[in-house]
Amino acid sequence: MQIQLLEIIPTYFEKSVITESEIWGRKVVFNQGEHVHIIAPSGSGKTSLIHFIYGMRKDYEGRILYDETNIRDLTLETFSTYRQKNISIIFQDLRLFADQTVRNNLELKRQLNPYHPPQKIDEMAMALGIQDKLGRTARTCSYGEQQRIAIIRSLLQPFNFILLDEPFSHLDDANRLKAFELIKSECELRNASMLFADLKELEFFTNEKRLRL
Numbered sequence: 001m002q003i004q005l006l007e008i009i010p011t012y013f014e015k016s017v018i019t020e021s022e023i024w025g026r027k028v029v030f031n032q033g034e035h036v037h038i039i040a041p042s043g044s045g046k047t048s049l050i051h052f053i054y055g056m057r058k059d060y061e062g063r064i065l066y067d068e069t070n071i072r073d074l075t076l077e078t079f080s081t082y083r084q085k086n087i088s089i090i091f092q093d094l095r096l097f098a099d100q101t102v103r104n105n106l107e108l109k110r111q112l113n114p115y116h117p118p119q120k121i122d123e124m125a126m127a128l129g130i131q132d133k134l135g136r137t138a139r140t141c142s143y144g145e146q147q148r149i150a151i152i153r154s155l156l157q158p159f160n161f162i163l164l165d166e167p168f169s170h171l172d173d174a175n176r177l178k179a180f181e182l183i184k185s186e187c188e189l190r191n192a193s194m195l196f197a198d199l200k201e202l203e204f205f206t207n208e209k210r211l212r213l
Contacts, residue, residue: 023038024213038198049213050163050164054163084112087160090162090167110156147168168202180202
C-alpha cells in the first residue's frame with residue numbers, strides 16, 4: 001500500500017504560513033514498511049493532517065491517494081471497509097468507552113477487526129504495565145494509562161499503516177520507549193508503516209524518516 005499527499009493545504013491556512021513545511025503544499029509519498037516521524041510544532045496542523053489522511057475531514061485543497069485512488073472518490077461504505085483492513089489510528093483524544101472496562105474496550109476492537117487472538121490483549125497489557133488495570137473501567141485510569149490502552153487497541157486490528165497523533169504525551173521516558181518498541185515490532189511483523197506525529201523530535205527515532213510540518 002502507498003499513501004500520496006499531493007499538494008494538500010488546509011483550507012483555513014494562509015498559504016504564506018506553509019512556506020517552510022515539508023508536507024503542506026508538496027508531493028509526499030509514504031510507502032508501506034517505512035516509518036516516518038512528523039515533527040509538528042503547535043499550530044502547524046498536526047491533528048488536521050492525521051484526520052485528513054484517515055479521511056475524517058475534507059477541508060483541504062489538493063488530493064490524498066490510497067495507492068492510485070483519490071479518497072474523495074470512495075463511498076462511505078467502501079472507505080469504512082478499507083480502513084478496517086488497512087489503516088489503524090491513535091487519536092490524540094483517545095476515544096475510549098469511559099464506562100466500559102479496559103478489557104472490554106480492547107476486546108470490542110479485537111472482535112470488530114480480528115487479527116490477534118484474545119490472549120494477545122494480556123500479552124500487550126503486560127508489556128506496557130497495565131495488566132492489573134484490565135478489570136477497571138477506563139474512566140478510573142490515569143491519562144497515561146488510557147494512552148497505553150489506546151495504543152494496544154490500535155494494534156489489535158489488521159493494518160498496513162498506523163497513524164499516531166501525539167500518542168505518548170502523558171508517558172514517562174521508560175513507558176514511551178516500551179510503547180514505541182511495541183508499536184515498532186507490530187509494524188515490522190506486518191511490514192506496516194508508522195506515521196508518527198508529535199510536537200517535538202523524539203530521541204528514540206533513530207533511522208526513521210523525518211519531516212517537518
